[in-house]
Amino acid sequence: MSRILPLTPRNLNAARHRAEHAPTPEVREAASRLLTEHELAVATGRPLHRARPRPAFRTSRPSPLGSRLTGFLVGALALLGFLFVATVLWAHATDVAETMRQQASAMRGM
Template sequence: MSRILPLSPRDLNAVRHRAEHAPDGASRDLARRALADHAFAVASGRALARARPRPAFRTSRPSPLGPNRTGFLVGALALLGFLFVATVLWAHVTDVAETMRQQASAMRGM
């Protein structure tokens, strides 16, 4: 049995089995001491010797242009969209005003 504490789940099951079913008292005492050491290691928060960090999953991929350029591009697209809508509205208003002027001048000539 390895002395790396806290015990792995497989080693912990083996030690518990030995603590209950060992043929002689010395083996049972040794297994009970290992269980006590394991409980102390868990309670004291000692890090596992074989522990590996959990894999970190990124929620989104970083922009290939960088974080600063992404905001700039979004702002530039919003500005271009606003300018497009303003230009279309200006053209429509100008066209309507010209049509109204023509109708007014035609009505004056009647």
């Protein structure tokens, strides 16, 4: 929602519930209609001039390096990690192949 609401959704439901069971018929009638948050707050007597805005919810902080540089650094790190893993696997495979060649030549000599 782009506008700041005077009531949170939970407080709005509580205000509607209290208004539905209010002792005066005017407030009960007002609660039976579909009211905006402002109308319901006025009907239930909430002091809107003292309402504090709800804090905006931010999903994440922007990167101090900028989105392009951050993406580049993450990509470079991923590439280096891939190259490291590929190098270790290649060294292991060549070592295993050399060991198997030595074993085969030793078995031929028996």
